Amino acid sequence: MQGTVDGFSYGAVTPLVAYLMACLGGALGLRCTTRSLLVTHSWRPAWLALGSAAIGSGIWTMHFVAMMGFTIRETPIHYDKPITYASLGLAIVMVGIGIFIVGYRGATGTPLFTGGTITGLGVASMHYLGMAGVRFHGRFTYSTLTVAASVGIAVVAATTALWAAGQVRGFLWSVGASLVMGLAVSGMHYTGMAALSVHLDGAAHSSGGAPSASVLAPMLIGPLAFLLLAGVVVIFDPFMIMGRPRRTPVEHKPGVPAAAVASHADRRPDLPEGRGPARRPEHHPSRTPQNR
Template identity: 85%
Template sequence: MQGTVDGFSYGVVTPLVAFLMACLGGALGLRCTTRSLLVTHSWRPAWLALGSAAIGSGIWTMHFVAMMGFTIKQTPIHYDKPITYASLGLAIVMVGVGIFIVGYRGATGTALFTGGTITGLGVASMHYLGMAGMHFDGRLSYNTLTVAASVVIAVVAATAALWAAGRVRGFLWSVGASMVMGLAVSGMHYTGMAALDVHLHLHGTSGSATGGSPATVLAPMLIGPLAFLLLAGVVVMFDPLMVMGKPTRRDVEDKPGVPATAVASHQHHHPPLHSGRRPVRDPRHHGSRTPQNR
């Protein structure tokens, strides 16, 4: 028996809030990744780890906020907590692998392609593992081509986000990049949902669902990731260099891989201070005249 599904039972509320969650996680993750590229090696892993957790938590929260609006009219839906939390861990780990590759190898060439692919596969894997944790009186099936399209969207979105993390400077540019990332991740989610077919068992079905609603089941699971995103936001807000998007002189000089021209340019705007003595000029180069033969 074919199930009747409704992905927007709360109207535009759940898609809008899901998009904002994806933007928030993306913005925090991109800013942390950008900051990691401007500090010494000792602090870089901490910033990259924070960025990975922020992006992973953001896309996971986006997915399950959107799932609050998903219902099957003939049967209630329940979620397996171990599988649901495993999808969160998978998202953070795979996003982290991609971010660490770009953080240490740069957002260009093979490193960008590898990191973007791994991160995108992590986003897609989180989505479909989270769907596997959904239990009801029936089974799910997927259209292969639509699933493949959702994976491609995830990989392209992740690659673009990592490129932005390595290239984009300034708060407003990062906000714009995070909005593009949020739109792409949300698009991946709803493309994956469009590939879904619900097949119900003939026994035990009725015209109306019974039991707890998806919102009631999922709301307690979202508390932890939301609290983490709030904490990451506080860290970003209280780092003035991250907010302004400007590296310090020490950051520029200590950053591995920075070309000498960049350091020279930075030093040109911040010349070394002297002790206040006026430089001694060689009179031979300042208009000195030699006696003329008369």
């Protein structure tokens, strides 16, 4: 028996809120990725880990906010909690692998392609594992070509977002990248849902299935709280909470030229020794032709 699917039980509310959640997670995560390229090497893993968790939580939250509007009219829907939370962990791990590749190898060439592919596959894997946790009196089947298209959308858009984040060109680039990332997750989700067909078994009944908002809402509290915390860190961190340390005044020492002291104080702490800005050679009056 074929089931009747409604993916928009609340109209445009759930798609819009879901897209905003994906953009929020993408904005926080990609901003952390951008910040990791500007801080000292020892703090880079912390920023990349925070970014991975933010993006993973954002795409997972987007998926299940969208699923609040998903119903099968002939049967109620429930969710397997271990599988549902496993999809969250899978998203964070796979997105983290992609972000760490870009964070350490750069957002160009092979590292960008590899990181973007893994990140996109993480988005798709989270979606289909999350769908595997849906419980009802029947089963899902998928169109192979539409599933392949959904994975391609996720990979291309995630790669584009990571490239934009790696450019380190200010806040507007991060916003643009997050919009692309939100488009990747939302486009992948609804393309994947278009590939879905529902087949009911004999236990299904015609009393109708209510929207699953009441079931999913408690499960979203944890990821939403984490996104709020990540937002606080990103917004209020002026390179002090998890970033580059502030310069400390350097006292003038007898016998050391003042120019050398100032040069040492202005050296960028996030660059290795010997990689700082080039300095012009000092002019020594004693070596001029007139004094020879």
